[in-house]
Amino acid sequence: MFLSSALYFAINTFLFHPFPGKALLTMPAKPLRTSDLARAVGIHPNTVRLYVDWGLIPPVERNESGYRVFTQKHLDCLRLARTIYASPYPGRDLRASSNEIIQCAVADDWLGALKKAQEHLASVKAELKHADTAADLLEHWAKNMKDNSEEEPLAIREVSKLLGVSHDVIRNWERNGLICVRRNSYNNYRLFGKKEIERLQIIRMLSRAGYSHMAILRMFIELDSGNTRDLKKALDTPRPDEDIFMAADHWLTTLHGQEKLARNVVKMISEIIDKSRNQSTTEKR
DSSP: OOOOHHHHHHIIIIITOOOTTOOOOOOOSSOBOHHHHHHHHTOOHHHHHHHHHHTSSOOOEEOTTSOEEBOHHHHHHHHHHHHHHTSOOOOHHHHHHHHHHHHHHHTTOHHHHHHHHHHHHHHHHHHHHHHHHHHHHHHHHHHHOOOOTTSOOBOHHHHHHHHTOOHHHHHHHHHTTSOOOEEOTTTOOEEBOHHHHHHHHHHHHHHHTTOOHHHHHHHHHHHHTTOOSSHHHHHHOOOTTOOSOOGGGGHHHHHHHHHHHHHHHHHHHHHHHHHHHHHHHHHHO
């Protein structure tokens, strides 16, 4: 069984936090005790037991005295899992992708884990490119937007069809302060002019690129105050009064961190595979 996103925050803030001054140690090949694994990665022995219960490392045999007996394979899986889960939560899709890497490692399929890690890296890079492109388009739009009030405004039904989003989504964007829509003085219906429609298109684009409503709102606060520069930075920089923020509130920073992590995971798995091959060659000799 693998961890759900609901358990992530407890893991990131307590279980995966290393003790101060604990450096990674090189342990003998086998056998290893629970305390050996704990010291090797700088965590509490109880956390090692939780890894076993959650399926983050392979099942463990016990000796005649009832103590768990670990091997180098368990330590390799433990280090891999800790590396992945100790990073900030990147969202459901990227977390699910990284979980597949751990699943292969637990099954002792390290070549499969390497393939999954390479696919995960490609996914992170694609997400980063998408987010970067959306932010660049935002800045281009902000510098060139024009308010043409001569065009006939559209009703929400027409805008919904034009954008391919539901009425409720548009109302939710308005409710969250992302857009202010003028009303018909006669029937109080919303009236969307060219400027409002373009703004909705920007909201849709940024949302699909992974940015949160908080990040988009933060950017629009800057834009509406007359600042058409550094909007990309505003998207990625939480304000001091944002006490709690998610990965999507600083999405570019999150993705850059995930790209670095994914490269490290690929490197780690490659080293594990090379080490295993070298040991097999030595034993045959």
